Amino acid sequence: MATKKRASGSINTSTKSSSTPSHGLAPWLGLAAIVILLDQLSKITIAKLFAYGESLAVTNFFNLTLVYNKGAAFSFLASESGWQRHLFTVIGISAALYIIYLLKNHNGQRLFCWALALILGGALGNVIDRVMYGHVIDFLDFYYANSHFPAFNLADSAICLGAGLFILDELRRVKNK
Incomplete structure (x- = not known):
């Protein structure tokens, strides 16, 4: 029985795993x-x-309401004198650079990268607001009776979804060890 040789005579020594393709x-x-x-x-x-503070009832638990957030999540530090804008801008840009580094080095880990990409997009979406307007535009207002959850936006939603996927990825990783 004859054996076939590779035309190039070389052997594939690639170290990339076929189970986690790199894209x-x-x-x-x-x-x-x-x-x-x-x-x-x-x-x-x-x-x-909408004008600032204007609200439109969509359901009995959800309004569209234009508000500005000069702070971070849940209006943390919003009542400060303005220095927080620069702090949160620097934090957002630093986080984005670190996330890009992680994406570059782990681009074959799909769930992990989905999480990071959502967080990256959300962080940069809010950084854009801080740079352009000096505050973040929030408009999604959920409530129950007279208790309102702090208003948020799609960037915040992407960050939360990304954080949830990040936790799920870590739980899967721990389970598989």
């Missing part, structure tokens, strides 16, 4: 860009249709 950084940056685009379009739309 590069582009898909993850593309996902982050989609989050940024949807976030900014929604904020521009709300800012054009």
Whole structure:
């Protein structure tokens, strides 16, 4: 029985695992860009249709309400004199750079990268607001009776979804060990 030789005579010594294909950084940056685009379009739309503080009841537990957040999540530090804008901008840009580093080095880990890309898009969406307006535009207002959850936006939603996927990924990783 004859054996066939490779035409090049070389042996494939690639160390990439076939179970975790590497697709590069582009898909993850593309996902982050989609989050940024949807976030900014929604904020521009709300800012054009609503006056500050104006509200539209959509259901008995949800309003569209234009509010500005000069702080961080849940209006943390919002009542400060303005220095927080620069702090949160630097934190957002630093986080984005670190996330890009992680995406580059772990681009074959799909769930982990989905989480990071959502967080990246959300963080940069809010950084854009801070740089352009000095505050973040929030408009999603959920409530029960007279208790309102702090208003938020699509960027915040992407960050929360990304954090949830990150936790799920870590739980799966721990379970598989």
